[in-house]
Amino acid sequence: MADSLVQTASEHGPEDPGRRDFINILATTATVGAVVAVAWPLIDQMNPAADTLALSSLEYDISKVALGQEVTISWRKQPVFIRHRTPKEIAAAVADDHAPMKDPATDASRTKPGHEQWLIVLASCTHLGCIPSFGQGEYGGWLCPCHGSVYDTSARIRKGPAPKNLYLLPYTFLTDTKVKLG
Amino acid sequence: MSGHSSYEPKTAIERWLDTRLPIIRFSADLLDFPTPRNLNYWYTFGGILTFCLAVQIVTGIVLAMHYDPSGAGAFNSVEQHIMRDVNYGWLIRGIHANGASMFFLAVYLHILRGIYYGSFKAPREVLWLLGCVIYVLMMATAFMGYVLPWGQMSFWGAKVITNLLGAFPIVGNAITALLWGGFSVDSPTLNRFFSLHYLLPFVIAAVVGLHIWALHVPGNNNPTGVNVKSKADTVAFHPYYTVKDGFAVSVFMILFAVFVFFLPDALSKVDNAVPANPLVTPAHIVPEWYLLPFYAILRAIPDKLMGVLALGGALAMLFILPWLDTSKVRSMRYRPTARIYFFIWIVAALALGWCGSQEPDGQVIQGLHGPTFIDYDINSVTWLSRIAALYYFAYFLLITPLLAFFETPRPVPDSLYTPVLSHPAATPAGAVAAPETKG
Numbered sequence: 001m002a003d004s005l006v007q008t009a010s011e012h013g014p015e016d017p018g019r020r021d022f023i024n025i026l027a028t029t030a031t032v033g034a035v036v037a038v039a040w041p042l043i044d045q046m047n048p049a050a051d052t053l054a055l056s057s058l059e060y061d062i063s064k065v066a067l068g069q070e071v072t073i074s075w076r077k078q079p080v081f082i083r084h085r086t087p088k089e090i091a092a093a094v095a096d097d098h099a100p101m102k103d104p105a106t107d108a109s110r111t112k113p114g115h116e117q118w119l120i121v122l123a124s125c126t127h128l129g130c131i132p133s134f135g136q137g138e139y140g141g142w143l144c145p146c147h148g149s150v151y152d153t154s155a156r157i158r159k160g161p162a163p164k165n166l167y168l169l170p171y172t173f174l175t176d177t178k179v180k181l182g
Numbered sequence: 183m184s185g186h187s188s189y190e191p192k193t194a195i196e197r198w199l200d201t202r203l204p205i206i207r208f209s210a211d212l213l214d215f216p217t218p219r220n221l222n223y224w225y226t227f228g229g230i231l232t233f234c235l236a237v238q239i240v241t242g243i244v245l246a247m248h249y250d251p252s253g254a255g256a257f258n259s260v261e262q263h264i265m266r267d268v269n270y271g272w273l274i275r276g277i278h279a280n281g282a283s284m285f286f287l288a289v290y291l292h293i294l295r296g297i298y299y300g301s302f303k304a305p306r307e308v309l310w311l312l313g314c315v316i317y318v319l320m321m322a323t324a325f326m327g328y329v330l331p332w333g334q335m336s337f338w339g340a341k342v343i344t345n346l347l348g349a350f351p352i353v354g355n356a357i358t359a360l361l362w363g364g365f366s367v368d369s370p371t372l373n374r375f376f377s378l379h380y381l382l383p384f385v386i387a388a389v390v391g392l393h394i395w396a397l398h399v400p401g402n403n404n405p406t407g408v409n410v411k412s413k414a415d416t417v418a419f420h421p422y423y424t425v426k427d428g429f430a431v432s433v434f435m436i437l438f439a440v441f442v443f444f445l446p447d448a449l450s451k452v453d454n455a456v457p458a459n460p461l462v463t464p465a466h467i468v469p470e471w472y473l474l475p476f477y478a479i480l481r482a483i484p485d486k487l488m489g490v491l492a493l494g495g496a497l498a499m500l501f502i503l504p505w506l507d508t509s510k511v512r513s514m515r516y517r518p519t520a521r522i523y524f525f526i527w528i529v530a531a532l533a534l535g536w537c538g539s540q541e542p543d544g545q546v547i548q549g550l551h552g553p554t555f556i557d558y559d560i561n562s563v564t565w566l567s568r569i570a571a572l573y574y575f576a577y578f579l580l581i582t583p584l585l586a587f588f589e590t591p592r593p594v595p596d597s598l599y600t601p602v603l604s605h606p607a608a609t610p611a612g613a614v615a616a617p618e619t620k621g
Contacts (some may be wrong), residue, residue: 027291042361046374052364072461076365079461125460127486129345130338131463146342146467147481148542150563159557163349163486 052077059174062118070134072123073133075181078089079123079131080169082113082179085153090116092140103165107154110165112173120179121155127162142166187211187467216416217423218404224299225402227292229427230434235284235390241278241384242327244592245271249330251376253369256332273442280441282324283449286472289317289435296566298524300512301403307504312389317501319386321473332372333454333465340375341367342467346480351492366460406598407512414549415598449531466541474538475531479574481542482567484557492571499578502578506578509586518593520585527577530570 058075065071070083085093093107093180113117123131125144130143137150139158144151149160156165171181191197202205248268250259264271290400293313296302302310329340344361348354363370400412410416417423448473453464469477476493485487499506512611514521540563552560559565595601 046363047362048359048362049370052368052370057566066289073462077368077460078366084509124341128342128343129366130342131461133463146338147463161481161484161489178540 057180059178059180061177062179063177067117072131073168080151080181081119081121081123081155081166083119083134085117085119087117089140089153093152093156096139096152096154096156102157102163105154105156105165109169110154110156115173118179119153120157120169120181122169123166125149125162126157126164126166127160132166186435188214204266211494212398213418213420214400214411215419216401216417217419218402218410219417219422219597220404220602221402221423221426222405223426223430224291224295224405225423226427226430227288227295229423230288230431231285231292233431233434234281234288237277237389237536238285239283239552240388241274241281242380242383244274245278246376246380248578249376251330253332253458256330256372261333261455272446276442276446277438280438280446281447282327283441283470283472284438285320286324289320290472293317293500294528298514298521299405300407300507300509300514301513302504303507304504305400306396306403309393309400310504311501312396314369314392316386316389317500318497319382319389323379323382323386324472326375326382328470329372329375330379330540331454332458334452334456334462335451335467336458336464337458338467339469340371344371346490346493349487353486356599368460398588402615403512404598405513405515406595406601407515408595408598411597415621430440443574468539471535471539474536475534475574476536476538476614478538478567479571481538482564482571485620488527492575496515496571496574501576501580503578507582507586509589509591511591511594513594516594517589518592520582523577523581523585525576530573530577531568534602537563537570 008151018062055076059071060073060082062084065082065084066087067084070081072079072081074080082182090107094174097106108116110121125132125146127144127149129145130144130146132149132151134142137143137159139152141153141155141158142151144148144160144162149162150158151162151166152158157163169181171179174180187207187210189200189207191200191206194254196206199205210282241311245264248259248264248271250256260275264275266272267302268274296310296313325343329336344358344367347361348358359365361371361374362368363374401416406408413462415558451468456464467524468474480493481490483492509517509520511517514524542562542564543558544563545559546563548559554560555565557564
């Protein structure tokens with residue numbers, strides 16, 4: 001190839017495999033590049049649109065959630081649990097901090113310091129996205145009705161097919177009674 | 183299609199067209215296609231499935247004229263507008279919704295026929311693979327169609343199935359975001375599912391075209407699995423099999439009509455009469471009956487990624503079947519041992535279907551408590567699914583390849599009409615045996 005390039009370049013004859021190869025490579029590269037350039041907008045249009053992404057934060061007044069109660073609210077179209085935990089639930093979660101778990105985490109790492117009674121997590125089961133129900137399952141927490149994943153009072157996965165604890169989400173306490181999600 | 187053509191253009195116009203676009207020749211050859219003379223009623227499901235696809239496309243195009251693919255309007259446009267207000271909307275939607283079930287009933291019998299008579303074996307592997315592709319496309323289409331009424335089962339079914347893809351490491355979440363067009367299943371998801379639900383049936387129709395093309399190269403298999411040896415072994419597709427298929431379609435339409443007119447909601451779930459609510463999961467989520475065995479396999483495995491891979495693997499078994507079964511004998515008529523294992527496989531698939539419809543920790547034998555093993559009671563639906571799923575995979579990966587080596591098949595007839603001649607009913611007293619005159 002390199003030899004033929006040197007020979008034919010000096011001859012300027014009608015058969016010039018070196019130049020022909022170059023044009024082939026150039027044309028193929030340009031075509032592949034063009035196909036990728038056209039394909040990308042056609043694929044990326046399926047990703048969340050700007051107005052969907054704009055639904056980012058939400059303020060919620062937690063004073064209406066009584067001790068031992070739980071609300072399910074919608075944040076960015078995703079269900080979120082805000083659970084006002086009883087001291088008994090917190091104690092049970094802390095006691096299990098070092099029990100064998102699929103996705104080990106301490107109870108303290110799943111709440112904000114000084115607000116341990118508030119557990120705020122995405123309400124979608126990490127298996128296939130169903131909403132678990134509280135008060136069922138043998139760990140005093142949630143049981144997913146779809147495929148039987150069991151979460152404890154810190155919403156950590158303890159049994160069943162789900163691979164992860166219920167996901168945490170970014171939030172801050174604006175005051176003791178007001179929380180900002182997102 | 184396979185080089186044979188007995189078409190003779192008769193008029194000047196036909197001759198003119200034949201040298202420009204031989205479409206009449208093409209149609210004539212299709213009708214005249216030499217078809218084995220011994221095909222039984224299990225071979226009519228190809229025609230029945232063509233009928234089903236046509237029914238779904240026609241009713242679907244009509245429904246799309248009245249449907250509103252937005253999260254806010256979808257439920258009402260189906261349950262209020264189409265079902266109550268549009269002229270005959272209830273009928274057209276009843277045919278479309280039950281038509282999906284009829285389509286799957288027919289395709290399952292068609293697939294079982296193919297396995298039993300060894301229709302996937304050489305030289306029909308590509309024909310079989312195209313059929314598997316059609317089946318996967320059908321499942322995707324049916325799933326997206328089920329989402330469109332935007333009831334509770336639609337919504338949560340969509341959520342569970344799209345979350346399946348999130349099981350894949352690294353790319354999983356990017357894929358689900360791409361499918362959802364948001365942070366969760368929502369109006370953008372519904373909109374794109376509607377678009378794809380309209381598109382895929384035409385893709386299916388195109389693959390059906392290839393499927394029929396691939397059928398017409400080697401020609402039909404037949405219940406004996408013996409190759410066609412001469413023209414005497416065949417009859418023309420028309421009128422012999424157009425009439426036979428036509429009769430089968432008519433009988434099939436009776437069953438279809440029973441569902442449409444007398445049991446229109448028998449196969450749907452009451453939860454789907456409740457509008458989609460992203461904050462409440464129905465107590466008991468189940469897919470449509472035709473997906474239940476796969477759902478049971480998914481649930482049987484206590485790990486998300488492995489469960490999803492097993493579900494995909496269950497489908498992949500069909501694709502690789504031609505290379506798993508190396509037995510030279512095609513038809514299970516002459517493979518008594520293979521036949522037994524095949525029937526057990528059907529029972530296992532039905533058991534998986536039953537398991538998929540039950541709660542995971544429900545009891546198989548009511549009132550009996552067994553020891554707990556790998557998270558579940560031995561007498562639970564989950565354990566029955568595990569055993570049935572194990573057999574499902576063992577049938578393909580272990581039993582089928584081993585039988586090809588160890589089974590002694592019964593003698594295979596020399597030609598596909600020998601068994602007909604030797605059958606006592608074929609030669610009544612005093613009759614002259616002349617099978618070639620019997621149609």
